[in-house]
């Protein structure tokens with residue numbers, strides 16, 4: 273089976289949302305598909321906000337990390353880099369449209385809508401049983417040498 277970008281390019285990282293090496297993390301897995309990236313995530317009970325529905329902060333983290341990887345992968349392709357660009361989240365916002373069921377697999381899609389230099393805008397949506405329950409957008413910036421995140425992937 274195809275490897276997730278996180279496992280292929282950053283297996284040692286410990287980010288709470290996407291680091292494969294964080295034993296308490298969410299371990300999201302992102303895969304290129306179509307014009308963006310997709311992530312499938314099945315929540316656990318301790319991710320719930322109320323019984324049977326996902327906590328909003330967890331939804332934010334899913335978008336944050338998956339959109340970040342979408343930006344990083346986009347820059348890798350655009351700039352012909354050997355690995356995803358070292359991007360961090362500059363800002364993001366989430367619209368919680370309806371309660372998100374937490375006892376099933378969820379689909380998160382994201383795609384780049386604008387890019388200029390090392391700044392990339394990404395939009396995402398969260399789908400449960402074919403229904404969009406949340407949307408997000410954000411700005412992700414590839415850091416320069418000297419930034420605390422540099423070389424930490």
Ligand SMILES: CCCCCCCCCC(=O)SCCNC(=O)CCNC(=O)[C@H](O)C(C)(C)COP(=O)(O)OP(=O)(O)OC[C@H]1O[C@@H](n2cnc3c(N)ncnc32)[C@H](O)[C@@H]1OP(=O)(O)O
Nearest residue numbers: 287337340344356357359360361362363389391411413425
């Ligand atoms: C391989 C990928 C692995 C990814 C795994 C990690 C995923 C984890 C997701 C995270 O949680 S990251 C951690 C949380 N984020 C941070 O801690 C970031 C804190 N902020 C910063 O470090 C800096 O503010 C930042 C690197 C984002 C920008 O500082 P810089 O000095 O590098 O850039 P600069 O200020 O020159 O801005 C560059 C461009 O971004 C734009 N920009 C910067 N901050 C912005 C902002 N807040 N909102 C919108 N745009 C922003 C800025 O206008 C400009 O646009 P233009 O190039 O078009 O002029």
